[in-house]
Amino acid sequence: MMSTILDPNTLLKASRVRDPRDIDVERIAIELGFRVRYVRMSSCDARILMTKNVKSITVHEELSRHRQRFSVAHEIGHFCLGHLAKNSAWSCEANSRIYDRHDPEIAANRYAGELLMPEFLVRPFIDNKEIDFQLLQSCSDVFRTSKEACAFRFCEIVDRPIMLVNFNTQTRKISFKRGRTFPSSLRLISHLPSHTLAEDVWKGGHSRSEETNAWHWFPDVEVDPRNYLVETAFRSGERIVIMLWWSNEQALIDLNEN
Ligand SMILES: [Zn+2]
Secondary structure (H helix, E strand, O other): OOOOOOOHHHHHHHOOOOOHHHOOHHHHHHHOOOEEEEEOOOOOOEEEEEOOOOEEEEEEOOOOHHHHHHHHHHHHHHHHOOHHHOOOEEEEOOOOOOOOOOOHHHHHHHHHHHHHOOHHHHHHHHOOOOOOHHHHHHHHHHHOOOHHHHHHHHHHHOOOOEEEEEEEOOOOOEEEEEOOOOOOOOOOOOOOOOOOHHHHHHOOOOOEEEEEEHHHOOOOOOOOOOOEEEEEEEEEOOEEEEEEEOOOHHHHHHHHHO
């Protein structure tokens, strides 16, 4: 039974990746012994199967190219994380990014993020840039992944204070993921705040970034012009994805000390 954990960096090193353009997930899958196929699928977006005689990854042909790559990387994740030792097949949804669960699907998503957007390439790419919609768009173009996957990865890697919020337009519930350095003392509002860019995007406004008062999102924060966020919002299927970046870090430090 396969239960060895192969980490993404080992795979990237083996395929001599030095640039985002070098990341060829199909080739990595083939090198791991899988056959990769794109077919019409109705019950799920992607599937991995491993039996005694067959090793295959099947991806829905109608997904966007970015989502197809993410799906292949996600299935590689199931294999390399040893999930197939328990189940010989997994059926997956490409769009199931749930923020507050710990299960094999989340682990495979994280793995896919690390494989498609390795830290050693993402860090220099972000460097001293503004964490805004333009950066997400160029990250998506360069790394050939969705903007949401980029935002998620920023949360995992970047040292600057960012938070990712997911608003489900059907249930109207929000969930969130705090970036590595975002203070846990700041309590996020429990619903989508009105008069925000996120609300505008939900009502049909175009995806973009804008500066906003921090208290819109963090009701305990004082109303002070120094406390503002760069808010980025875009639509992803039935969800609005919001990335909040507390760009005035000194104000945040002062806030924490008081
Ligand atoms: Zn999966």
